[in-house]
Amino acid sequence: MPATRLDGKKIALEIRAEVAKAVEQFVAEGNAPPKLAAVLVGEDPASQVYVRNKERACEKTGIASQLDRLPASTSPTELLERIDQLNRDPSVNGILVQLPLPQPTGDGPALDERAVLDAVDPIKDVDAFSPINVGLLMQGRPRFLPCTPHGIVQMLHRCNIATAAKHVVVVGRSEIVGKPMAMMLAQKDGSCGPETANATVTIAHSRTKNLKEICLSADILIAAVGRPEMIRGDMIQPGAVVVDVGINRVEDRLVGDVAFDEAAEVASAITPVPGGVGPLTIAMLLHNTLLAAKLQAAK
Numbered sequence: 001m002p003a004t005r006l007d008g009k010k011i012a013l014e015i016r017a018e019v020a021k022a023v024e025q026f027v028a029e030g031n032a033p034p035k036l037a038a039v040l041v042g043e044d045p046a047s048q049v050y051v052r053n054k055e056r057a058c059e060k061t062g063i064a065s066q067l068d069r070l071p072a073s074t075s076p077t078e079l080l081e082r083i084d085q086l087n088r089d090p091s092v093n094g095i096l097v098q099l100p101l102p103q104p105t106g107d108g109p110a111l112d113e114r115a116v117l118d119a120v121d122p123i124k125d126v127d128a129f130s131p132i133n134v135g136l137l138m139q140g141r142p143r144f145l146p147c148t149p150h151g152i153v154q155m156l157h158r159c160n161i162a163t164a165a166k167h168v169v170v171v172g173r174s175e176i177v178g179k180p181m182a183m184m185l186a187q188k189d190g191s192c193g194p195e196t197a198n199a200t201v202t203i204a205h206s207r208t209k210n211l212k213e214i215c216l217s218a219d220i221l222i223a224a225v226g227r228p229e230m231i232r233g234d235m236i237q238p239g240a241v242v243v244d245v246g247i248n249r250v251e252d253r254l255v256g257d258v259a260f261d262e263a264a265e266v267a268s269a270i271t272p273v274p275g276g277v278g279p280l281t282i283a284m285l286l287h288n289t290l291l292a293a294k295l296q297a298a299k
Helices: 008-028 045-061 076-088 113-118 131-138 147-158 178-186 211-216 260-264 278-298
Strands: 035-041 064-070 094-097 167-171 200-204 220-223 241-244 248-250 253-255
Touching: 008 045, 008 147, 008 278, 035 045, 035 076, 035 278, 045 064, 045 278, 064 076, 076 094, 076 113, 094 278, 131 178, 147 178, 147 241, 147 278, 167 178, 167 211, 178 200, 200 211
Parallel strands: 035 064, 035 094, 167 200, 167 220, 220 241
Antiparallel strands: 248 253
């Protein structure tokens, strides 16, 4: 029997509706609408699409947004100065620096992504990339949850897919998805949400020996390795849940990190690409922006 499709777009709309209602209540209590500032350096077409989608999502939920467009020739000092201005602007609740940052074509200094992300005030770090917010997550007392892992957790929870006592294999070790995903699922007390407690987590990656055998042991397999269709159908335990975080362009198609047709014949549930995890990332960004505004209002 073919796998059930986990409809990330539908769940994201539910979450966005909840955020919109909460924003309305927040404003009714006498607060200004939450505001998200996005910093876009250069003219990368994909980044422009992502930022435009985030702006539209903000508008639909009552969240104010501003876009700071900076030329690809922006120096590290200029970029850090702009982030400092946003940190000190009390009207801005969340700051998002769109990645990847362009690199100079001439002899100019390179833009250091780590230094730029570290410069964002942790209480405005709605992507949860700050070392302070990463450390709080590691300790099981997060301020913000990273958007893509949090979206995955919400999807599993809302689809009644339990993680407790399950073996979850995360293929990928990025700072954005793989590592925080593993941390969230491994929490013992549900501090990242009651739906995340007590999973047994294995982190694998493209250089893992016996990757196929490890994947076959997973009750829930999360693929975030960034390689088109790397996870094949024969790497999936019958009845497993498969979450495909990847989005890769192959000729004129968008494909995930999982060979969807093969996997769908084996898994019990699977996310499509597109329309799976992607919409949830933006939904949780909106959630974090509202949370940031509440934290700042409380101060």
